[in-house]
Amino acid sequence: MITLINLKILIKLLLILILPPVIGCILSGIDRKVTAHLQGRVGPPLLQPLYDVIKLFNKENIVVNKYQNVYVITYFIFVVLSLFMLLMKMDFLMIIFVYTIANTSLIVGGMSTGSPYSRIGSVRETISMLAYEPILLFYIIGMYMLTGSFKISKLAYTNKPLLYYLPLIFIAMLFIMTIKFKKSPFDFSTSHHAHQELVKGMFTEYSGPALAIIEVAHWYEYVFLLGLIFLFWYTSPIIGLILALITFFLEIVIDNICARLSWEWMLKFTWTIIIGLSIANILFIYLYNVKIL
Amino acid sequence: MAGISKNIMSKSPWVVHVNCNSCNGCDIEFLACLTPIYDAERLGIINVGTPKQADILVVTGSANYKNIDVLKNIYNQMPEPKVVVAVGACACTGGVFHSCYNVIGGIDEILPVDVYVPGCCPKPESIIDGLIEASRILEEKRIKIKNPDKGVAI
Numbered sequence: 269m270i271t272l273i274n275l276k277i278l279i280k281l282l283l284i285l286i287l288p289p290v291i292g293c294i295l296s297g298i299d300r301k302v303t304a305h306l307q308g309r310v311g312p313p314l315l316q317p318l319y320d321v322i323k324l325f326n327k328e329n330i331v332v333n334k335y336q337n338v339y340v341i342t343y344f345i346f347v348v349l350s351l352f353m354l355l356m357k358m359d360f361l362m363i364i365f366v367y368t369i370a371n372t373s374l375i376v377g378g379m380s381t382g383s384p385y386s387r388i389g390s391v392r393e394t395i396s397m398l399a400y401e402p403i404l405l406f407y408i409i410g411m412y413m414l415t416g417s418f419k420i421s422k423l424a425y426t427n428k429p430l431l432y433y434l435p436l437i438f439i440a441m442l443f444i445m446t447i448k449f450k451k452s453p454f455d456f457s458t459s460h461h462a463h464q465e466l467v468k469g470m471f472t473e474y475s476g477p478a479l480a481i482i483e484v485a486h487w488y489e490y491v492f493l494l495g496l497i498f499l500f501w502y503t504s505p506i507i508g509l510i511l512a513l514i515t516f517f518l519e520i521v522i523d524n525i526c527a528r529l530s531w532e533w534m535l536k537f538t539w540t541i542i543i544g545l546s547i548a549n550i551l552f553i554y555l556y557n558v559k560i561l
Numbered sequence: 562m563a564g565i566s567k568n569i570m571s572k573s574p575w576v577v578h579v580n581c582n583s584c585n586g587c588d589i590e591f592l593a594c595l596t597p598i599y600d601a602e603r604l605g606i607i608n609v610g611t612p613k614q615a616d617i618l619v620v621t622g623s624a625n626y627k628n629i630d631v632l633k634n635i636y637n638q639m640p641e642p643k644v645v646v647a648v649g650a651c652a653c654t655g656g657v658f659h660s661c662y663n664v665i666g667g668i669d670e671i672l673p674v675d676v677y678v679p680g681c682c683p684k685p686e687s688i689i690d691g692l693i694e695a696s697r698i699l700e701e702k703r704i705k706i707k708n709p710d711k712g713v714a715i
């Protein structure tokens with residue numbers, strides 16, 4: 269009996285480790301394909317991100333200093349850990365803390381190299397963290413005020429989705445997703461293929477296997493971020509998935525129709541309008557004392 | 562997995578482009594490869610900004626005394642396996658600038674060039690052709706690095 273339960277947990281763990289990168293790889297493949305079609309091109313094959321990663325693993329690893337690899341691995345571990353905690357329906361506040369460590373290690377990794385491009389990229393990433401971190405906290409606070417708990421598992425007992433009560437925070441999260449997916453107009457710390465900013469921003473000094481690990485971690489991160497959107501409609505998983513997918517396609521479209529903006533603009537925008545939206549939403553819940561649990 | 566990693570280098574060759582005082586004709590033609598008409602990305606070819614992430618070094622223009630250090634520096638920053646493609650008559654031999662007082666000659670005076678794309682300026686089709694050839698050489702180099710004793714002829 270005990271071995272059976274252990275086996276179940278083991279299978280669950282393996283699924284959590286293996287399934288997200290597969291989904292993330294296909295998502296980023298779709299991203300490149302859709303982007304190409306929007307630009308009137310044919311685009312690379314769907315599995316191109318996978319080819320890129322395998323190729324990068326076959327390359328030599330040139331590092332400026334040996335700490336660089338440590339930061340990459342820290343980033344990878346903490347991204348996987350935060351996704352794991354999300355899928356295990358643990359404490360939302362803790363998940364965001366763990367996720368922040370992942371991003372911080374990436375910034376420190378970029379800072380540890382002497383390259384000016386990588387440093388400016390890291391500084392800009394710090395600024396974008398300054399922009400999106402409060403919104404994530406407002407999201408958590410909103411959820412806490414509604415359910416009386418930070419535990420994601422509590423959401424299963426509610427009968428109405430979070431989106432009903434947090435519509436403004438959802439809109440705010442859409443902007444945060446653009447920052448987090450590193451899409452235009454907010455892709456100034458580092459950027460995706462075919463957009464170049466500061467050479468390659470934070471990742472300028474990474475090559476070969478280190479870059480491949482960052483890329484795989486990105487796949488996990490894609491799933492993690494869409495998981496945050498999924499929580500808005502936790503009560504019915506199908507609608508939640510559709511919501512996450514719509515968000516993803518919206519980000520791709522926004523990426524293709526927007527030009528890059530400066531970081532000052534982003535900071536002003538998020539700290540006035542986006543935070544204003546979030547506070548309005550929280551105030552509404554507070555004043556009307558809405559509770560769903 | 563083994564099936565995917567076969568020929569993996571030729572599936573995603575990333576290109577870094579260096580302009581060694583070319584007249585800009587070749588550069589425009591090279592960038593034309595990335596536009597919707599030719600769309601080099603369908604072959605996995607991406608123009609990256611940093612040599613540390615590149616597999617193929619595309620050089621346009623001839624080598625002269627001012628730029629050899631820069632060129633060598635960029636070449637040395639690229640991780641193995643790597644391939645050099647000389648695009649245009651200038652990069653192949655020195656072209657119209659050959660025998661100028663400051664020009665050394667083609668890029669092969671400084672770097673080991675693997676693929677020559679002749680023409681002044683070469684058509685985007687022939688540049689893409691050269692890049693595909695380069696990615697084939699890249700794959701051979703990878704196999705050679707993996708099993709050094711096998712000795713694949715390049």
Ligand code: SF4
Nearest residue numbers: 583584586649650651
């Ligand atoms: S080969 Fe012709 S087009 Fe190309 S750089 Fe030389 S002169 Fe210009």
